Amino acid sequence: MADLSGKHGLIVGVANKRSISWAIAQAAAAGGARLALTYPSERLEENVRELAAKLENPLVLPCDVSSDQQIADLTASLDREFGGLDFLVRGASFAPNDALSNPFLETTRDSFRIALDISAYSLVALTRAVVPLLERRGGGSVLTLTYLGSQRVFTNYNVMGVAKAALEASVRYLASDLGPKNIRVNAVSAGPIKTLAASGIPGFSNILQVYRDRAPLRRSVELAEVADAAVFLLSPASRAITGEVVMVDAGYHSVGI
Numbered sequence: 001m002a003d004l005s006g007k008h009g010l011i012v013g014v015a016n017k018r019s020i021s022w023a024i025a026q027a028a029a030a031g032g033a034r035l036a037l038t039y040p041s042e043r044l045e046e047n048v049r050e051l052a053a054k055l056e057n058p059l060v061l062p063c064d065v066s067s068d069q070q071i072a073d074l075t076a077s078l079d080r081e082f083g084g085l086d087f088l089v090r091g092a093s094f095a096p097n098d099a100l101s102n103p104f105l106e107t108t109r110d111s112f113r114i115a116l117d118i119s120a121y122s123l124v125a126l127t128r129a130v131v132p133l134l135e136r137r138g139g140g141s142v143l144t145l146t147y148l149g150s151q152r153v154f155t156n157y158n159v160m161g162v163a164k165a166a167l168e169a170s171v172r173y174l175a176s177d178l179g180p181k182n183i184r185v186n187a188v189s190a191g192p193i194k195t196l197a198a199s200g201i202p203g204f205s206n207i208l209q210v211y212r213d214r215a216p217l218r219r220s221v222e223l224a225e226v227a228d229a230a231v232f233l234l235s236p237a238s239r240a241i242t243g244e245v246v247m248v249d250a251g252y253h254s255v256g257i
Helices: 020-030 042-052 068-082 097-101 109-136 159-181 204-214 223-234
Strands: 008-012 034-039 059-062 087-090 140-146 183-190 245-248
Touching: 008 020, 008 068, 008 109, 020 034, 020 087, 020 140, 020 223, 034 042, 034 068, 042 059, 059 068, 068 109, 087 109, 087 223, 097 109, 097 159, 109 140, 109 159, 109 183, 140 159, 140 223, 159 183, 183 223, 223 245
Parallel strands: 008 034, 008 087, 034 059, 087 140, 140 183, 183 245
Antiparallel strands: none
16 A cells, blocks of 8 residues: 555545445545545435544545636645645546447537536636645645547447546646646556446446456456556655556456457
């Protein structure tokens, strides 16, 4: 386990106990970090607070990542409580149901805008907001979550694939901008996991089975495996790694037919 003792981190995107963001939160806390978790709406507040209660001295704060004002309020709260920040994990993603169930050609302008705003631009907005807090600690790590649908067509992934492609490009541009400040920006591309977000993709169970049949390790991945890779990227052990998309998918990305 990477050592995060004395570190302070912000984790955005915890929805329930099956969230990748929650798995990362647990691993980071086990490594010694004190964490702030956010919830996007009152509907999810109770879930996040129940999970956060399992951590040591956490902060739980509201943040709708589509609202610049809420992001600013979040940053002010972190400044008051932490006085600085060592890492940010941004795991929030969303696309309207119609944009996943209908052919990509039928994606509406509004659904496209929402998917790109929540699933890609929020990384830019959140990173920009916390840069002063990261600088106060001499730099830090920003991490986001992506998927192979950014590079290949997956049935019913549709506009989320486009959003993830934008997200991965954002990782590279942010890494270039922030490198001189000793702030690293990376992404973890996990294999399919039964999360709340995945449940909204029609035929998701078929995707899982394809991975089990074709991945070099002949299996899908577990939450803990993704979390371990994430904590490595948050820790000083990865201090020379930035602008990367790290694949944690049992090797599926490396094979053809």
